[in-house]
Amino acid sequence: MKIIKINATSSTNEFMRQFTLQTELNEVYCVKANTQTNGRGQMGTSWQSESGKNLIVSYLLPNLKICPDHNFIISMLSSLAIIKTLKHFNLPHLKIKWPNDILSGRKKICGILIENNFKQNHINSTIIGVGLNVNQIDFSELPKASSLQLILGQKISIDTVFRSLNLEIEKVYQSLLHQEFEGVKQDYYAKLLGFNKVQSFHFPDQSIAVGIIKSVSDHGFLKVEFENETSEFELKQIKQLY
Structure with missing residues (x-):
């Protein structure tokens, strides 16, 4: 995995999309930002994050051949990758709220934005954007949001979370490359709120x-x-x- 670290961008997904226009990619690329000024959620909703307190990252997974009729497999695998990452930090009561919000108890701690690219009637690459609330503690305008720090009662190393997530995303990539999807939907349902x-x-x-x-x-x-x-x-x- 090649990692690009930047201080600020309007959107890590947009940064990665522009990056793919300039560079031929044959492995997983990732861009991590300290600040995102125009973060987006599903269907164009906005996503706000305090600078330097959360994990803001997008992954580009190239050279895929996924049938568009099965596009939701990417969302399921990505959601489960977040769940597996957070289990390392003992987050309680982890659930997926359809389609891919991650909750701890009844509080949202992570959102995922997936943008697929198509070629010759199949998905040939995908960008997986992740916004994970790590050390932000002010959610006065978002009563159903929380963070790892608020839930666990201590600051968490963003870099440690990042490294754990990278390992899980690499596994997602291998599953997509080799189309190894057995048991994925059952695992998704087991965590579906x-x-x-x-x-x-x-x-x-x-x-x-x-x-x-x-x-x-x-x-x-x-x-x-x-x-x-x-x-x-x-x-x-x-x-x-x-």
Whole structure:
């Protein structure tokens, strides 16, 4: 893995995307920033981070041949890589909130933004952006957010977390290269918040309904059962209440 460290950028995903236009990449590349001024989450939502207190990193995984119909495997593997990384630091009650937010208890500590590149009808590379709250303690405007320091009660070395995550991302890359996906969906479901449990969901029309998460499609659509009828939802079409 080749690592690029920079002080500040508008977005590590955007930095990596521009970098790929200038350089032919044949191995995993990573860019790590101390500050990100225009971080993005899923569907264009913003992500704010205090300078130097969190892990802000994007990985470029090249030379893939993933069928677009199975694109969600990248999200599942990435989410599980974060979970495995955080287990080294004894974070309690780790869960994945669909599609790929990472929670400790009921607090969000990490977000993932995946951007795929396509060539000849397959995904030939992917950028995995990770924003992990490590030592930030002020979340006054984000009541459902937290950090490793707040949860564990002590400062955590960002570089140590970074090194652990790099090892897990290398494993993700090997799985994608060799298309070794056996057991991935089962592992994802085992960590999926509310899987097969009765819970409430909020919809854009402000209505609320009770349902059960039954599965996630290969495209990443959430399948929820309401009164014995199962429906599929894309991100922003449904919000899980927790």
